[in-house]
Amino acid sequence: MYKLRATIKKDLRILSRDKMGVLFMFVMPIILAIVITAIQNSTFELVNDNKVSLLLNNHDTGEASKELIKSIEKIGMFNLTLVKGKQMDAQVIERMNNKDALLAIIIPANFSSKMAAKAKNIAGKALNNFGAPVDGVNVKADADSIEPITLYYHPVLQESFRASINGALRSSLQLVESKQILQTLYFSLNETALPDSLEKDIINTNVAINQVPVSRDGTRVTPNATQHNIPAWTIFAMFFIVISLGSSIVREKLNGSFMRLKTLPTNYLIALLSKQITYLSVTLLQAAVIFAIGVLLFPLLGLPKLNLPSDIAGLFIVSLACGWCAVSFAICIGVFAQTQEQANGIGAVSIVLLAAIGGIMVPSFAMPASFKIAMNLSPLHWCLEAFYGLFLEAGKLKDVLINILPLFVITVVIQLLSLWGLKRKNLI
Amino acid sequence: MDNDAISIRDLGFSYPGQSKNCFSNLNLDIAVGTRFGLFGPNGAGKTTLMHCMTGLLSYSHGSIRLLGNEIAHHKKAVNKLFGFVPQDFSLYQELSPVQNLEFFGAWSGMRSGAIKKKITELLEVLDLTDVKDKQVHKFSGGMKRRVNLAIGVINDPQVLFLDEPTVGVDIQTRHAIINYLKQLNRNGTTLIYTSHQLSEAEELCDKIALIEDGKIIINNSLEVLLAEHKEDGLEGLYVSLTGKQYKDIEIVSTG
Known part of the structure; x- marks a missing residue:
C-alpha cells in the first residue's frame, strides 16, 4: 500500500504541474457546455417561443376568406400582417426579401364564391344519396375550378417546419370548408340558417391532446438543451484526459523512467493502478464540477437549470464506468504512441471521431444506418446512452445496466490491449 | 564464484528481428568490491550487456548471477540488491x-x-x-x-551499475561524482561502470574489460594490462587494442 500511495502522490504532483492538461480537462469542456447549450437553447426558444412572421394578401372579399384568416390567427404560430391594398404577388415577394416576413399567403379572388359553390355541390350530392333530389350537382364546374392558395416561404425555413405550417393551414382550410358544407346542407333541409351553438357542437372537437414527456419514474420534467448537453460534454471532457495522461505515459517511456522502474523490486502494475486511481478521481471531479455548473451557474446565465437524476448512486456508478473507460483509453494511447505529439494528435482526433460517431455531436437517430454499426463500437456512445437514461428518461441504475455492460466489455478489451502493448515493448 | 558480484556464463543474446547475435557464449566474472570498468567502441555491446545484467533485457541462453542469484529466476530479489544509474x-x-x-x-x-x-x-x-x-x-x-x-x-545497493554517469558535466561535478563513487566502494559497494572518459576510468577503476563486437577481448587489472601491452595509459591501451578507424555501428533500439 505504501508503494501505491507514494505512486499516487507522484502522479498527482506531476498532474498538478501540467497546466495545459488541466486546462484541457476542465476549462475546455465547461466552455463547450456553456456555448453549445446557449446556442441550442436560443434555437429551441426561436422554434418554441417566437411566432413566425406571416404576410397575408387576401384578393377575395367574401366570408369564407375572412373565416380562413380568423382560423389562421387562432393557430397561434404566426405573427400575422394583412397586406393592405391587395398588392401584386411580386410586391409581396419583395417584402419577404426585405425580411418583413418568412411566410406569405395569397388568397385568390373569388375564393369564397368558389368555396360556396363547392359546398353546395357536395351538399347536393349528399342529399341525392339520401333520395332527395336537389339541383346542387349543377354547380360542379364552378366547384372544380377553385384556385389554389399560394404559400411563399423563405428558404431559411427547414422542411420539417414548413411541413408543420402546411399541416396547420390545411386544417384551417378543412375547417372553413366543413363549415360551408354543413351550413349549406342544413339550409337545404331546414330552409333556416344553422344555429351557432349547433355549429360549434359539430365542428369543435372536445377531445383534448395531453402532451407528456416520457420518463421512467413518471416525473414531468421537460428535457431541454442543458439536459442534453451537460452529460454529452461531461463525457467528452472525461475522454479528453488523453491529452494529459497519454502524453505523461509517453514522457515516462522516452525519458527512461519506465526503464528505471523495471530495475526496481516493484511490479509495474502498481504504476498502472496508480494512474488509473489518480485519473479516475480526476474524471469524477470533472463530472462533479460540470454538473455543479449546470445546476448552479446555468440559471444565472439565463440557461435552463440542470435537473439531476433522482438516483444519485446510479449517477456515481455511471460516471465511474465512463471515467474508467476514458482512463483506459488514454493509457492505451500512451502505450502505443511513440512521441508526445503522436499521443496528443491521435488522442484528440480519435476522441473527436468517437464523439461524432457516438452521438455526442450529432444525435444518433440522425445517423445513416452504416454509421450505426460503428456507433456501437464507440465507448462514448454507451456512456451517452447511460447518462441519457438517467438524465432524460429519469431512469435508475438498473435501467442503464444494459448500456454499462457493453462499456465494461470495451474497457476490458482496451485494458488487455494496453497490457499486450506494454509486454510487446518489453515495458513490463 | 561465491565471492562474485556478477558471474556470467555462456551468455547469448540477440535483439528481436535481428539474425546477428550481440553475444555468443560470453563469460565474465566481477568480484565483490571491485571498481569494474567496461569499455569499448560505440555499438560494441556495453549498454546491452549492462541491460542484460540488470534484467532489462532477457537473454536467450546462458546465465547471469548477481551475488549468487540467477537474475532470470529471482528478479524481484535481485532488484533489491543493485542500483542502476542510466545514461x-x-x-x-x-x-x-x-x-x-x-x-x-x-x-x-x-x-x-x-x-x-x-x-x-x-x-x-x-x-x-x-x-x-x-x-x-x-x-x-x-x-x-x-x-x-x-x-x-x-x-x-550492494552492486551499482553506472552507464556513463558523468557525461556532459563540468570538471567540478565529475570530480565530486567520482569521489562519491569511491566512497561508496570503500563502504563495500561493487561498481560496474561504462564510460568513454578514459582518464576518469583510470582514476576510478581497479579492473577493466574491453568489449568489441560482443566479445570480451581483455579483462584484467589496469596495472597488469598496461604492463602486458607496454602502454602508460588507458587511452593508448584502448587504441592499440581497438585500432584507430571509426567503430560506430547501427544503434539498435532497446525498446
Whole structure:
C-alpha cells in the first residue's frame, strides 16, 4: 500500500504541474457546455417561443376568406400582417426579401364564391344519396375550378417546419370548408340558417391532446438543451484526459523512467493502478464540477437549470464506468504512441471521431444506418446512452445496466490491449 | 564464484528481428568490491550487456548471477540488491529531488523513515540541499546528473551499475561524482561502470574489460594490462587494442 500511495502522490504532483492538461480537462469542456447549450437553447426558444412572421394578401372579399384568416390567427404560430391594398404577388415577394416576413399567403379572388359553390355541390350530392333530389350537382364546374392558395416561404425555413405550417393551414382550410358544407346542407333541409351553438357542437372537437414527456419514474420534467448537453460534454471532457495522461505515459517511456522502474523490486502494475486511481478521481471531479455548473451557474446565465437524476448512486456508478473507460483509453494511447505529439494528435482526433460517431455531436437517430454499426463500437456512445437514461428518461441504475455492460466489455478489451502493448515493448 | 558480484556464463543474446547475435557464449566474472570498468567502441555491446545484467533485457541462453542469484529466476530479489544509474536522466523532471527520491525510495522497497534519513544524507553528500525542493527541469546538466546518481543509490545497493554517469558535466561535478563513487566502494559497494572518459576510468577503476563486437577481448587489472601491452595509459591501451578507424555501428533500439 505504501508503494501505491507514494505512486499516487507522484502522479498527482506531476498532474498538478501540467497546466495545459488541466486546462484541457476542465476549462475546455465547461466552455463547450456553456456555448453549445446557449446556442441550442436560443434555437429551441426561436422554434418554441417566437411566432413566425406571416404576410397575408387576401384578393377575395367574401366570408369564407375572412373565416380562413380568423382560423389562421387562432393557430397561434404566426405573427400575422394583412397586406393592405391587395398588392401584386411580386410586391409581396419583395417584402419577404426585405425580411418583413418568412411566410406569405395569397388568397385568390373569388375564393369564397368558389368555396360556396363547392359546398353546395357536395351538399347536393349528399342529399341525392339520401333520395332527395336537389339541383346542387349543377354547380360542379364552378366547384372544380377553385384556385389554389399560394404559400411563399423563405428558404431559411427547414422542411420539417414548413411541413408543420402546411399541416396547420390545411386544417384551417378543412375547417372553413366543413363549415360551408354543413351550413349549406342544413339550409337545404331546414330552409333556416344553422344555429351557432349547433355549429360549434359539430365542428369543435372536445377531445383534448395531453402532451407528456416520457420518463421512467413518471416525473414531468421537460428535457431541454442543458439536459442534453451537460452529460454529452461531461463525457467528452472525461475522454479528453488523453491529452494529459497519454502524453505523461509517453514522457515516462522516452525519458527512461519506465526503464528505471523495471530495475526496481516493484511490479509495474502498481504504476498502472496508480494512474488509473489518480485519473479516475480526476474524471469524477470533472463530472462533479460540470454538473455543479449546470445546476448552479446555468440559471444565472439565463440557461435552463440542470435537473439531476433522482438516483444519485446510479449517477456515481455511471460516471465511474465512463471515467474508467476514458482512463483506459488514454493509457492505451500512451502505450502505443511513440512521441508526445503522436499521443496528443491521435488522442484528440480519435476522441473527436468517437464523439461524432457516438452521438455526442450529432444525435444518433440522425445517423445513416452504416454509421450505426460503428456507433456501437464507440465507448462514448454507451456512456451517452447511460447518462441519457438517467438524465432524460429519469431512469435508475438498473435501467442503464444494459448500456454499462457493453462499456465494461470495451474497457476490458482496451485494458488487455494496453497490457499486450506494454509486454510487446518489453515495458513490463 | 561465491565471492562474485556478477558471474556470467555462456551468455547469448540477440535483439528481436535481428539474425546477428550481440553475444555468443560470453563469460565474465566481477568480484565483490571491485571498481569494474567496461569499455569499448560505440555499438560494441556495453549498454546491452549492462541491460542484460540488470534484467532489462532477457537473454536467450546462458546465465547471469548477481551475488549468487540467477537474475532470470529471482528478479524481484535481485532488484533489491543493485542500483542502476542510466545514461539518460531517468527521473521526473517535473518533481523536485526530494519528491523523486521519495518515490524511487518507495519503489525500492524502503520504508518512509529510512527514505527520509537517506534523502538528507544524499542531498548533503551530493550538494543538493539548497535546491532540494526545486523542480529538476530547472537544473543544470551537472545537478541533474547528481540527482540521477542519488536515485540510483537511494537503496544502499550492494552492486551499482553506472552507464556513463558523468557525461556532459563540468570538471567540478565529475570530480565530486567520482569521489562519491569511491566512497561508496570503500563502504563495500561493487561498481560496474561504462564510460568513454578514459582518464576518469583510470582514476576510478581497479579492473577493466574491453568489449568489441560482443566479445570480451581483455579483462584484467589496469596495472597488469598496461604492463602486458607496454602502454602508460588507458587511452593508448584502448587504441592499440581497438585500432584507430571509426567503430560506430547501427544503434539498435532497446525498446
